[in-house]
Amino acid sequence: MTTTQLHDVTPIKIAILAMGGQGGGVLADWIVDMAEHAGWWAQTTSVPGVAQRTGATIYYLELLPEEAVKAAGRQPALALMPTPGDVDLIVASELMEGGRAIQRGLVTPDRSTLIASSHRSYAIGEKSAPGNGIADPNKVIEAGRTAAKRFMCFDLQSLAEQAGSVISASLFGAIAGSGTLPFSRADYEATIERSGKGVKPSLKAFALGFDAAQGAPDFPDFIDTTRPVPAVPQTAANARVKQLLDDIRTNFAPAAQPMLVAGLRRTLEFQDLAYGKEYLEHMRGIHALDKQYGGDAKQWALTSAAARYVAVAMAYDDVIRVADLKTREARFERVREEVLAKPDQLVYTTEYMHPRLEEICGTMPSFLGQAIENSPKLCKWLEPMFRKGRFLQSGTLTGFLMLYGLAGMRRFRRSTLRHKIEMRGFHEWLNLITQVAPGNYELAVEIVNCRRLVKGYSDTHARGTSKYQKLVQAARNLIGKPDAASRLKQLRDAALADDKGTQLNKLLAQGDAAAA
Template identity: 80%
Template sequence: MTSQTTQNNVNPIKIAVLAMGGQGGGVLADWIVTMAENAGWWAQTTSVPGVAQRTGATIYYLELLPEQAVKEMGRQPALALMPTPGDVDLVIAAELMEGGRAIQRGLVTPDRTTLISSSHRAYAVLEKSAPGNGIVDGNKVIDIGKRAAKRFLCFDLQSLAEQGGSVISASLFGAVAGSGALPFSREDFEATIESGGKGVKASLKAFALAYDVAQNAPETPDAIDTAPPQRAVPDTAKHPRVKALLDDIRQNFAPAAQPMLVAGLQRTMEFQDLAYGKEYLEHMRGIHALDKQYGGEGKNWALTTAAARYVAVAMAYDDVIRVADLKTRASRFNRVRDEVRAKPDQLVYTTEYMHPRLEEICGTMPTFLGERIENSESLKRWLQPLFRKGRFLNSTSLTGFLMLYGLAGMRRFRRTTLRHKIEMQGFQEWLNLILQTAPNDYDLAVEIVNCRRLVKGYSDTHARGQSKYQKLIRAARNLSGQNNAAERLRTLRNAALADEKGSQLDALLEKGDQAFA
């Protein structure tokens, strides 16, 4: 890019920076402009805020022109306000999918563009809210970027910023300097950071880390390792009774299933107590014995591994008590402060939107009382209007916090609630179906286990998932004994995960056997 500017001095260097709110895209753009102006260049920056993703990804557009080029023109330059597809020299993306969007917009071209992108992900709302796994494969962006850009640098700039104690704008600035994409020295870059006067030390550290990585970057970016980390069974625990459960996993369960069993044990104990975790392992002991009896060893213990996850999910369901517990944890308040980058002397107030339905309220009651209300039409007519509208609750106020904290404290009574009774009835029916199916069709039993993936969340989310799950369980019973039953149930499960309302699932069920012809 530098050689291009030298050959044709009247063409400015054109830069597009794509960043989300809070990532310092504006700071990065200002740094580049300040550096260019200090070197005697003409520089201009504009920004186009977006509204579609998260707080909205903003495109900062910069044009830089040497003073000598301006003199040759004999007039002040007219610089563009927005990037034009096919006419950008340097694209800087603060997140991998923003790099992909730059490619999609045509801002990255193989004949001229250097693309610098962080490889980390900040998941979009659609990825988080998808019924199944909605996370987009970042390696597809990397593969396309290799073909679309003249030069492509991609590594985790967010982690480098965190190592330096700064924000990603500093590591992005370092990556630009290390890439050699701009005709300025390292000293020019560092002097620009120092002139800002705020967070200089941390910014320079993050800058240096990214500079070194960019200097030694490979010709093409490496693929991202998307495999989940394997969790080894801990050798020790703070409580001897917990250690006994961990030793039980290590000694009596197949190694392939042990990482997920540790995660399941942790989730069930966190949800309720140590006795509940022990109950989880007893359920898993029965499934593991069944797995061993019907060929699980030859199938890498697929039934035990799948059940280790979804038995824990079924036992640690999302109820109002758990939601209140999660919202009052110190780690949650600390995370919110980190996300808004609050200073130690600043106060942060968190407002929760709460909209429990009457069913959730009844679910927290003792079984006899909750059933009485749900079975009484007159009581429901009288109570329903009280729960038609959502409410805003300040969980950082004393009243709001104590209200949620008290609700979270009801965990000790959870086993006596109506919601627990309902969940355990459905859970036992599911387990019984697995035990009945495994001796005759091992693969179908595994798919029945995986159907539990549909049941999650609370309120309307739980109701929709539960509805689709029940349809799958009915289909599994009907498919038992048929050819390719596991494959057909898997197809139905994928259809159920494809959309929130379950329209694709309903369409397949309506077609019946014709859908698999």
């Protein structure tokens, strides 16, 4: 392990980047307390981000030994903010915060030690992106290996959870284990003990972080982001579900079987056994089409893509499904884990609900919902009732029963207006795939993949559906053209690039101009 030697007459400069609720302030206070008890001068300031996950708080610390102060003959003037290229130690509570520190120029190869947890807490932009907005963690690893003098990166969040503590304690241990600061392990541990809060789990997390840092190389390896392909389960709790699994194993290409299992699980969870059988019947037709037009030589691309998006199309996000997801035991447990609730603590989750008139009509029998939507007078009278969102505590008896009752409407879903609308669009999509595949296999696959735009509910669903419909019309216009598949893929990528569809509209306009 390499130990960083810091100058003994200038301040040690430390930047901590942490999201809201991760204890960045606690970590900064611990370092100040430790330094002051060792006879050092210490100062900390903080610059808060925009919100808990759209911007991290930067805590900046400067530490100066008493000997340097005496030599200067006056009190030190310590800086309030970090200066790019002038920071000795950078601590990031999450991998992408380490990347932002590199972008800001805080990390330099001649002096900086960068300590970052390798776990991810996805940013708002990553979670709300129309496509896959998750940033590549290895780009940060690559940048850190170039930008830092030392770069230590491992999962400090999991170490904290293992100890029943929070990440600030394991980060404190990693700082100690890195040997970057001129303090002993006993100094660090005494600081935690003086805090008087959660001392035992904090010391355990500290020890785990310390040991991990002691054994860490100066530069981390790249993170393996691949996922193992699951096998088709050999058995199931329900004998009829096992028959469906056996059907997948026997009658479908092995390359498509893992996604078929995922699709079957989703449709069963969404509705019932009959709906799962219906999903497999749709897939049986697509698999036969795939086999007829060369799917074996093309790794069954059509079946594999359809296995995913047929399930997504059948298990759409309606009000009933949202209520179902919000009342599941697993969700309550996950919320408790995220807020680190103790067994004797009560946790109440406040849900923000904003169903539009369209969602209300969608849960009604199709004839009634259609009648309301077709009546301008009724719509004008009813719409003001649904202009504002509502807050609902799903953990209270009243709130839970309201959502639970709404989730129980699943048995009536097939008769609702929303189901009628979704299935009409679904069958039009399947018919287009069947029409295109004989003449252009690749274009048929791209048409299948266009379905990824239709997701969510309310405004999100409306925006995605609008762009999807534009892509379907474009696909119809591209039939018979030699570059049809690549052109549709280009349009789909543009549709996924932004919420408003600006890039898609631009490309479509260019295509119309060229055709004219």
